[in-house]
Amino acid sequence: MPKLLTLAFLFFVSSLLKAAEWPPGVPSSNKTFNERKTETFRHGVRPEWGYSAPQEDAFVVMHPKGGGKENAPLYVVLHSAGHDVFSCVNCTKTVGNHDIYRSPDNHYALYLDCRKNRNDWWWGGMHRRDKALKERNAGGKTVPVEKRVIDTVRWAIKRYGIDPERVYLSGNSMGGSGALGIGMRHGDVFAAIKANVPAGVEHVSERLFFAPKSPPKDLALPDPPICVNYSAQNDGWSLGHDRFFEDMQARSYALFFYWGPFGHANNSARIKTVNDLIDSFDWLSVKKNEAYPVFTNASSDSKLPWPDNLKSSEAGQVNAFFRWKTVEDVKQKLEMSLFLVGPGDLKTRFKVPTEAQADVSVRRLQNFRVKAGASFKWQFGESKGQGRADAQGLITIPGLKITGKPTSLRIVVEARKAATE
Numbered sequence: 001m002p003k004l005l006t007l008a009f010l011f012f013v014s015s016l017l018k019a020a021e022w023p024p025g026v027p028s029s030n031k032t033f034n035e036r037k038t039e040t041f042r043h044g045v046r047p048e049w050g051y052s053a054p055q056e057d058a059f060v061v062m063h064p065k066g067g068g069k070e071n072a073p074l075y076v077v078l079h080s081a082g083h084d085v086f087s088c089v090n091c092t093k094t095v096g097n098h099d100i101y102r103s104p105d106n107h108y109a110l111y112l113d114c115r116k117n118r119n120d121w122w123w124g125g126m127h128r129r130d131k132a133l134k135e136r137n138a139g140g141k142t143v144p145v146e147k148r149v150i151d152t153v154r155w156a157i158k159r160y161g162i163d164p165e166r167v168y169l170s171g172n173s174m175g176g177s178g179a180l181g182i183g184m185r186h187g188d189v190f191a192a193i194k195a196n197v198p199a200g201v202e203h204v205s206e207r208l209f210f211a212p213k214s215p216p217k218d219l220a221l222p223d224p225p226i227c228v229n230y231s232a233q234n235d236g237w238s239l240g241h242d243r244f245f246e247d248m249q250a251r252s253y254a255l256f257f258y259w260g261p262f263g264h265a266n267n268s269a270r271i272k273t274v275n276d277l278i279d280s281f282d283w284l285s286v287k288k289n290e291a292y293p294v295f296t297n298a299s300s301d302s303k304l305p306w307p308d309n310l311k312s313s314e315a316g317q318v319n320a321f322f323r324w325k326t327v328e329d330v331k332q333k334l335e336m337s338l339f340l341v342g343p344g345d346l347k348t349r350f351k352v353p354t355e356a357q358a359d360v361s362v363r364r365l366q367n368f369r370v371k372a373g374a375s376f377k378w379q380f381g382e383s384k385g386q387g388r389a390d391a392q393g394l395i396t397i398p399g400l401k402i403t404g405k406p407t408s409l410r411i412v413v414e415a416r417k418a419a420t421e
Contacts, residue, residue: 020044037063049147059112065105073166075103076110078175085113099268100196120145122178146182165288169193180204187222192286194228199237201244210247223363230258230278233305242306252361254294256281260315275315291365295322300356334368339406355403361396381407
């Protein structure tokens, strides 16, 4: 009998040791939650992640309702500072409890943890309220938690046959800051990201080398995911969003931004009583392998309450009404249909504009290319002109008048010039 107990104990210990490896093997838990198969995996670290000491972490995978499907999209969740991975998943039982944690039924969902090892928090200690961690985590260097998140996402894509073009990152509060800081550097992984009341923008500012810094010359940043951010001017964690907005505009990064005096809220229905636009853009329809336009300096943008009007009772938006469809993306030509969402297609208390002027840049080009500094021709409805790509090859066309009528933007590079420039 003692020998049997010893063997049983050794088998138990052996299984725990295996569970602490990377990549993880069999799940430590497998059950049905919210009518969806849900697996828990425990794992150790890879040396390449750069942790100073071994640690164990956990993540949860929730399958699509009705069973896993090949080539399904993936919804990735980073929890807030008040949660761990398990309490985060538990929130999804109740509508109104951190609604951004709830993935669509037809997606796989990946919930990661950063509570067990407290020096491993998503935002990297870059917020002004975490001064003790600031020096350790400052700068644009990829930190261990970010490497762990990205490797876990890639592991999930491979294990479950996820569509790699439809991977989305979301987060609330600290997780929102993490979604910005981790997600915006990884446009090669995430199609789009959504941050609910992110607890600070310092992390993303460091990671993207926003002004007054600039990216190192040997660092090639991929075109970032489309970013959706909703924050409150009466939330102390939102300070600095004026700089974030300015930096995103200066880089021509795609931003859908909504705000209002709803505090550090996570209940979508309550937030919508203040700003009903937060879910108006279908960010889960964005695909990583499709070009997208970036709208900047738009005449339809609301005036930001940051930094001097934090007591404002007004709700506002940036780029809320712009929509597009990529028509053609081939070697010598790009065509996109640009338009404003119609008042009949969007139920909102905001006044929906019938026209708006904006500068339009294009990112995530798949086949069409313009070399850095090279010239191109464009036509938008009856308007036409010439332009020149910037030092990174980014195409921008200033002052396009966009209306509710879909209008084709065509950009071409003549074959002769393309070969010589």
